[in-house]
Amino acid sequence: MKEIKLTIFYKELNSENELPASFQQLLKSAKEAINDSYAPYSNFNVGAAALLENGIIVKGSNQENASSPAGICAEGVTLSAVSAFHPNIPIVALAVSAKAKNSELSNPVAPCGLCRQAILEYDYRFQRNIQLILQGSSGKIIWIDDAKKLLPLYFGKDDIKASGSTNF
Numbered sequence: 001m002k003e004i005k006l007t008i009f010y011k012e013l014n015s016e017n018e019l020p021a022s023f024q025q026l027l028k029s030a031k032e033a034i035n036d037s038y039a040p041y042s043n044f045n046v047g048a049a050a051l052l053e054n055g056i057i058v059k060g061s062n063q064e065n066a067s068s069p070a071g072i073c074a075e076g077v078t079l080s081a082v083s084a085f086h087p088n089i090p091i092v093a094l095a096v097s098a099k100a101k102n103s104e105l106s107n108p109v110a111p112c113g114l115c116r117q118a119i120l121e122y123d124y125r126f127q128r129n130i131q132l133i134l135q136g137s138s139g140k141i142i143w144i145d146d147a148k149k150l151l152p153l154y155f156g157k158d159d160i161k162a163s164g165s166t167n168f
């Protein structure tokens, strides 16, 4: 038996000015997308924006439902919009921002576990790392050069193949 230590590195920025211009625009788009959020139950409005390989930015926001599980995260809406309107174009980076109705969010918001899994399916599908830019409504920014860093040992297509299933 051996013990494995996992370490990740990411960048923490004090200002969006430290980002490349294309990522500054991407983060701005994620913040704009917050305005389209429908979150009457949590009052936690999230916006996301994906930068595609062809330079197009696709925005999405969280869409809640009276039946909570039917709600969709901003990242999920964005990924679905990419697939619906720009199929087969790889995602280069995804920015996420949020604001709460009654308080300033000074800490970055990160994708939930389900969304991390969904993001990595796009990584696998196009064999391309997806960068993440995360910020609250203000404050420091987290820049991760590979979304896989947020979900070590994630379950992927290769795991299904290893099971011997013939359905995939």
Ligand SMILES: [Zn+2]
Pocket (backbone or CB within 6 Å): 073, 074, 075, 076, 111, 112, 113, 114, 115, 116
């Ligand atoms: Zn999520």
